[in-house]
Amino acid sequence: MTLTLVADAQQTKGNANVRVVNLSVAPARSTHVTAPVTGTNFNARTLYLRNCAHCHGADARGDDGPDLHGLDLTRDAITNRISRGKAGQMTAFAGKLQTAEINALAAYVLTLK
Ligand code: HEC
Secondary structure, eight states, X not given: OEEEEEEEEEEETTEEEEEEEXXXXXXXXXXXXXXXXXXXXXXXHHHHHHHTHHHHOTTSSOSSSOOOTTOXXXXXXXXXXXXXXXXXXXXXXXXXXXXXXXXXXXXXXXXXX
């Protein structure tokens, strides 16, 4: 069980005036913390679903974009494709995603056999 106590200390004419603004008892199951998808602490599959699935399909078997399974491409080629995209066909993700995220996506694509 987690007890969250947020106190707002106010100084009024020299008297310390502490006011409890939020007191909540969280249920036990909410003590499980889900890691945020950010920085180096992310899930490549989640990144894929957010950024790529609408063109390549949730299963990466292809939709508007091609099937990403068993590509005969190097990690560098895949990283470059994700970063630069392809004019008129695929979004360039450099600037939209962090380098670490792009690297994780390239590694994810390479797991698709
Ligand atoms: C706007 C739609 C779109 C989005 C979004 C998109 N792609 Fe693509 N992608 C394409 C198309 C279309 C091609 C094929 C372009 C071509 O003919 O070379 C492609 C090609 C690729 C290729 C090269 C495949 C090959 O056989 O040469 C890779 C790898 C790839 N995409 C990965 C990704 C990843 C990873 C993401 C998400 C970060 C992504 N794509 C997002 C449309 C998209």
